[in-house]
Amino acid sequence: MECCGIVGHDGAVVPLENTHHDPKFNFLIDNLALTKAHAEHGIAAIYHSHCNFIALPSGGDLELCSWYSLPYLIVSVWPDHGHGLNAQVCAFLLELDNTPYGKHFRGAPEVLECM
Numbered sequence: 777m778e779c780c781g782i783v784g785h786d787g788a789v790v791p792l793e794n795t796h797h798d799p800k801f802n803f804l805i806d807n808l809a810l811t812k813a814h815a816e817h818g819i820a821a822i823y824h825s826h827c828n829f830i831a832l833p834s835g836g837d838l839e840l841c842s843w844y845s846l847p848y849l850i851v852s853v854w855p856d857h858g859h860g861l862n863a864q865v866c867a868f869l870l871e872l873d874n875t876p877y878g879k880h881f882r883g884a885p886e887v888l889e890c891m
């Protein structure tokens with residue numbers, strides 16, 4: 777199951793409930809919960825996890841992400857064949873454009889830490 781939440785302007789990492797009907801491969805944050813977190817902490821970034829999948833935005837991410845000016849952090853973990861876990865954190869910005877797709881992510885995947 778994917779976890780999700782926000783990183784506040786005050787540095788708080790605030791987990792929020794994943795309300796997607798298929799949370800194993802998707803995430804959705806309730807607008808009321810997001811508004812409350814925004815009021816309490818501000819929102820510097822939105823994060824969610826990918827389990828056993830690379831930290832690149834999925835098609836579902838592109839459809840669901842609508843806070844265009846915020847960085848999206850994707851935290852990915854996957855097993856390393858008996859050597860523990862790999863972990864990757866990537867940040868992306870969502871942009872509007874004039875392509876038929878209407879919006880896309882901009883961002884160079886950056887591995888912040890691998891275990």
Ligand SMILES: [Zn+2]
Nearest residue numbers: 824833834837
């Ligand atoms: Zn995703």
